[in-house]
Amino acid sequence: MCTPPLKHSPLRKHSFSATTIPTPGDMQLSTAHDKSFPSNRPFEPPPNDLRLLVLDYLCHNSYSNAARSFLRDSAVKHLDADGDEIMSPVEKGDELLDTETFEERLSLGELRKDIRILILSGQVDEATVLLNKHFPSVLSEDAEILPASKTIDHLEWIPSTSVDPTHLALNLRILAFIEASRTVPLPYYLPGTKPSTPPIIADRPGEENDPAAPEGDSAEERQLHRAQNLYAEANRLPSASDRALYLHELGRVSALLAYRVPESGPTAEYMTPERREAVANQIESAILYRLGQPTTSKIELSTRYTSVLWSALHDMNVKSPPPSAWPVGLSLPRSLPALAPTGPTGKTAGSDITAARKKAGVDADTRESVPRFDLHAFLDGGP
Structure with missing residues (x-):
């Protein structure tokens, strides 16, 4: 799967594989006050800052139960003169501690996780329906490009893959074509489950999932019809470089039609779990982008930033x-x-x-x- 680079990209490649997404994106320093990273307390941050850092990580990764437990157990209770608990006002930068904001973020995180699981299990059509229902701006061609923040005291991570709705929709359709070509089930196990746990296996798409297919067509004819539609969509892309990139990719993907068991053919790389994961990661990044949320947790971003900074100092032989x-x-x-x-x-x-x-x-x-x-x-x- 590929998405055309719209500008300089760290993932841009001259050759493409089934599991790489050569799309635009840059890590940049951006601005907006954030209490999780106070510049005046670099070595002894107050407990509430560390608490917010952990909560952000749990919410970002949709660990809802753990997040609720941590929020409850880590709260500092304030009592009035009568010994009754009083509610402390939510300060600027601590909005995540607000109950309504907290629950809303957890709810959106659960929906993100559901969509991700559907894609990872090969249920692309179901994931697309859920995506259009709860996050319509992700695949809407009318969605605006959100401006990047430009502050100096807050780090943000710009998505490394395209968030263009046209690219996302086409990538999902290509993955749906791949899943419809599958002859050997590829089960998906939820993280933390044992192999003995019943896996999630996608049903092979049938005629009912492709309303544009003529009635009475065989599975091979329906797949051929899908491929023709994909080529038509790729040719409608306004950018010449985008068209060339997608047509090259479709030339490889459509080769799945030439083999009775494509999992054993030369294009078997498209049938791997990594392909699903690449699409799932791209869709999740696009959802977070449209929600105005960072595409990586603050603690992970800080770790990456620290690693790069220390490596640079080491390479420069700074004492x-x-x-x-x-x-x-x-x-x-x-x-x-x-x-x-x-x-x-x-x-x-x-x-x-x-x-x-x-x-x-x-x-x-x-x-x-x-x-x-x-x-x-x-x-x-x-x-």
Whole structure:
């Protein structure tokens, strides 16, 4: 599946496979005040900021039950003089803590998850119906292009795949054609379920799912009719580069018609779960884009940003500040084990590192470069 690049894209390729989507998108710094990333408290954010960060992650990934439990159990209760609980006003930047806003986001997240599961299980027509019902702007040709934010204190992630409704609709139709060509069922298991759990298997689309197909046609004739419609849609694309890209893709996809068992043919790559996942990811990003929500959680975006920043500092051979300049409790992952002793719990502590460095004579003249950011070391390092 492919979607034409509308501008410079990190996913743009000169050759296309069944599981890549060479479409536009850039990561950029954008602006809007966000309390989750306060610039004046980089090392000791207040508990509510961390709470919002976790809630954003749970809501973004549609972990509704976990999000509700966390919101309830992490709330700080305020009591009046009589010992009765009072409601604290929702401050600017804390809108997610508002019950109505919170439940609305969870509800939309559940719908996103339902659509994603339908696509991953090969039920493309059902997913399209649900998409048009609850998120009509995603596939509407009248949908406006939303302007990108341009602030300096908030990070946003621009979708890396096209959000153009025409591209999305055509990609869904191509996937529906692939699923209709399937002769070997491809079951989908929900995350966390065991293989013994009954999988979700899509019914092979029949004539009732293609109302434009003439009555009495065989399955092969209906598929041929679908392919002709796809070519017609691709030829109606206004951009010449878009037309060329999609026609090239359709030339490969339509080859599925030449094999009685396409799963064993040279174009079997189109029949893999990765193909479904690529489309599901693109549709989910488009939904979030139309809702005005980031296409990735804040904590994931912060991790990516930190990784890129530390890698750049490392490649530029930037020296880390002397230990005396470090905030209390701050520690960095070390490449030299001798300079990173473990504390009583077996985990490296910032104070232990500082003492070890001073003992080893690590001063401003012998500081080593900023290391690359290691997420696993960061998570295992402890407070």
